[in-house]
Amino acid sequence: MTMTERDEPLTPAGRLFVQPGMDQIINCAVSVDDPIDVEAVKLEISNSIMVKHPRFSSIMLKDSCGRERWRKTEVNVDDHFIIRHQPLTDDPSISDEDAINDYLADLSVSTPLSLTKPLWEFHLLLAHNSAVLRLHHALGDGISLMSMFMSCCRRADDPNQRPTTQGVGTSSSSNNRNVWRLLKKLVMVIWYTVVYVTEFGLRSLWLKDKKTAISGGAGVELWPRKLATAKFKIDDMKTVKKAIDNATINDVLFGVISCGLSRYLDLRSPKALKEGLQMTGVAMINLRKQSGLQDFSELMKSKSGARWGNKFGMLLLPVYYHKGGSDPLQFVKRAKAMIDKKKLSLEGPCSYKIGDLIMSIFGPKLATLLNYRIVSNTTFTISNVIGPPEDITFGGNHISSVRVTSTALSHAITMHMVSYAGRADMQILVAKDIIPDPKVLAKCFQDALLEMKEAAQAVAKD
Template sequence: MENLERDEPLTPAGRMFVSSEMNQIINCVIAGENPIDIEAVRAEISNSLMVKHPRFCSLLVKDSSGREHWRRTVVDVDRHLIVRHDTLSENPLVSDEVAVNEYLADLSVSSPLGTDKPLWEIHLLMAYNSAVFRVHHALGDGISLMSMFLSCCRRADDPAMRPTIGGVGASASAMLKRRWDFWTLLKVVWYTFVYILEFILRGLWLKDRSTPLSGGDGVELWPRKLATARFQLDDMKAVKRAVADATINDVLFGVVSSGLSRYLDIRSPKALQKGLRFTGVAMVNLRPQPGLQDISKLMSSDLGTQLGNKFGMLLLPVHYHKGGSNPLEFVKRAKAMIDKKKLSLEGPCSYKIGNFIMSFFGTKVASILNYRIVCNTTFTISNIVGPREEITIVGNPIKYIRVSSTSLPHAITLHMVSYAGKGRHANPCRQRHNPGPRSSGEVF
């Protein structure tokens, strides 16, 4: 009874993320310029806000009714540090980046986090000057976890300063800044109704037509390959300026739409009709403060708001067009679609619907419906804005930050994170064969 009084119940989103259907782990690779100092890393972790935060020093336990709780424990940092001195590939011609990609792809399907310790760990890949920070999604979403990570970092040009970060996507406060009139209000109501109706139908039976991009039930267990692309944000801004009132997210989604259409051109040049729709799933930040979260507030007692998962779900339709189309047309179509999504309340409403189903029907029903939404769509896309400046951690300059996650029943998942004016796009995709011995490699 004494333990139960101290235990803290999981939030509805946290309960969903620990369910067997949606067991999600975020994997973040941090590559350093110099060799890793293990003792310095151990000391930094031991003295960081991370190990003082209730979620990062709590065990996941279940009561007699099977309901999940957080139970405080003493963190043994050595149990969370996994040091690997060996090389990850037997092929000496494989580059460091490809080897780390292979390691990350393997983690996405074969390495859950044990519940005998708090749900995070750090793999130090000494041969590659890289670290893989693994944290369960039940502890927080990408924005709050990026804030937590950056609390351990300093700016490379001024070690006394912490990194800064820009706004991240849409936020709940964005709607309040809009000029309201009758026509705008009517569009808000209409778009919200249409998108929420589709959201509900996706959880029941509405499904994308089968294409070479399709996933489905069980695909999350298939072997994965991880491909990465890097580009300058200034280049994306140049494209943005070519389309009136476009944003970086419009350009990003236009690039994704164009790339997927070109891929389908290669795989099924005659089998697909122009205008065929396939659907992506994206998350939208619902915090009033869209950028870097205040580190001091991360330590507050209101964990569900400050650290946990505070996002809604958007369904983003993509229409197949022949690869010969003007690339800017993809950006214009993406902008027109995203503008409607921004005008709607799909994100906040999907969050409320999820909480309602979790509260009244339980974790099992909510997880199954969420799983079905993923199975009935084609891909996942996420976009996290990282630090504006180059940063260091324990004095080691960071070359890049790359984010991925454990597998979903999607054939393709796209994660973008920016760092010091550069974008890195990680793309874990299923291998095109039946499940069997896990193989490795890089796909472009």
């Protein structure tokens, strides 16, 4: 393929996401209250900043050396719409949510995006008042893509305003001048960085979680999938957070995951597990200066610290199997202690820089192999993207839910949580031959949070 001077190479992270075994497509299901007006949606997209964005108006090509590049092209919006008028199922007992989840599960293993056009498309499921936006991960990470989507939406209470971005600076100034404390913190940063980066390297070679009823492994990314949704209230998470000093929503989430997986394993293999068994999750963390959604204008500035694209690091976050005890808050306390150590380390930035370096020096084959082995040697994937805190509309149609999942990995469990207007929906994508009952797993997570809430309320009363 003859390249032109205007062709732009993919970033190292973008190249990773187009390699076999790590090829990743994000599938975002958006449900609305009223019937979808197809022409109105097409007009909204045609006039949006989305189709003007260089990544959304370029096709991916390979040069003579096999290196992937972006080439600018004309966008025909009609080519990016797949319209389905008929219901996804003839069974009236299957809810819209379940029908859409089955549709997403099928997309996760069997439907790549066409390379003859920019790597995104809309599936309009008219009988279900829903749309599925499919975006290749090479276009950007969850923060970039959610911020892009929000730029096309408006607040339900004020159609002239865009949704609120919740970016909060992660760096803070401190008046603490105690040299000893600063030195102690520096030593801890160095120590935890060395420990966790070393473990990261070992995971890419041979170190792996012990086999359980929820373990995946090499080749599992090709297995058929099922998808279920665990639903949480943000206020319930905040209630639990307040019961534990300096806890965060992510601490609560990992406590819920630890408790929920323990509950599920008790159902599947009640006598076969050792107390404290480690199950390691692969988590993606935003490396931008601000957390949460980003202002889209800042993302598009080349010198901005926000920066568009795949700007994230990987963390290995272990959770542990424990039999149900009298205090479910212990799961959150253990999760917080683990995450606090991870925060002190530079594991996330180092994983990003090392991956970038390996891709640049040794090429995509080695980088893909190492990342694939990390996934194959761990138990689950987890991501958490903060959405808008208020109700929003798209084309004047109120959005009732936003749910996100992705292409299957070699994990048997992949979890993606998105918060929206006081709720949080976590999509649980599973290999159905390993986990045939994902709704049971979803209920284990939901029940875990409710028990934690009750325990937190009891603590508050005392």
